[in-house]
Amino acid sequence: MNDYERSVLRNVEEFGWHCTSVFESEDNNNDEPPFSYSVGLYHSFQQPEFIVFGLDPGVAHSIISICANKFEAGEQLDLEQHSYDLINNFPCVFVRVPRDRYYDYVYSALWFYAEEDFPLYQIVWPNKDGLFPWHPGSPESFRQWQPVLRQACDT
Template identity: 45%
Template sequence: MVRRVGEDESEQKVIDDIANFGWHCVSIFAEGEQSGYSFTVGLFESYKHPELIIFGLSSKVAHQIFCIAADAAKSGHPLDLALPTDALVNNYLCCFAEVPTIGYQEYVGFCCWYYQGNDFPLFQIVWPSRSGLFPWHPQATSEFRAIQPVIAAVASGT
């Protein structure tokens, strides 16, 4: 069961965007030690596609990446979240990792509000550094790890 009416303008905007476009993008700007991030709301409701979250990119770039994923899901050919893909960021392979529900409230509160709980899947899009390293790689810099915290469960060998 999802929300159909918002109590204020921002809540209604989420509901209206999902009705009109199939999803909505929420961006949380960096503050203090916390990295900025963006996430989707509505992909699961509209396309049975997991919601997505990405850290450390501008809201504009994150929105563009989400558009690619949403368009693929809408067309009936969603990205395979079990495999790395270069479809999201030119010349870079991105990985997907499932986020445990324990992190939902902290990071995707609007999703929890919309779905009235945490009964939806959420995957983190993890992108590599310019040198091709993912945040979990031993040679990834601490600065890179700080802007892209991995809140998801990462499969070994990725």
């Protein structure tokens, strides 16, 4: 086990979850968006893990932390509805991520859970005009910065 894996286990034990952030290095010409995801929410609270794209790691951690704090307090999130609790004045949508997409992004969660199945939802946020990546008129750059791992319908 390496230092990173030990830190994941320590954080899950102490806080009930861990946040992993993956972002482009400055020397990389890759246009892949940054993303952050949780590890341990399912283990600690029997709630889904979350992934969010295109945000600063600190902001993404704060958003996932709001979810974790609700779970720790015994509250639920209605994953079928917009949530206004995560970003002030903007609705977020939860999109269930198909299992075959886990291998593209959530390596630490796959390591942590080993053979155990766990649910993963993407937290999708709108742009400043209130458009989600699947809306007509949503800029291509926004859609690339926040890829939706499974197409959702806006309600």
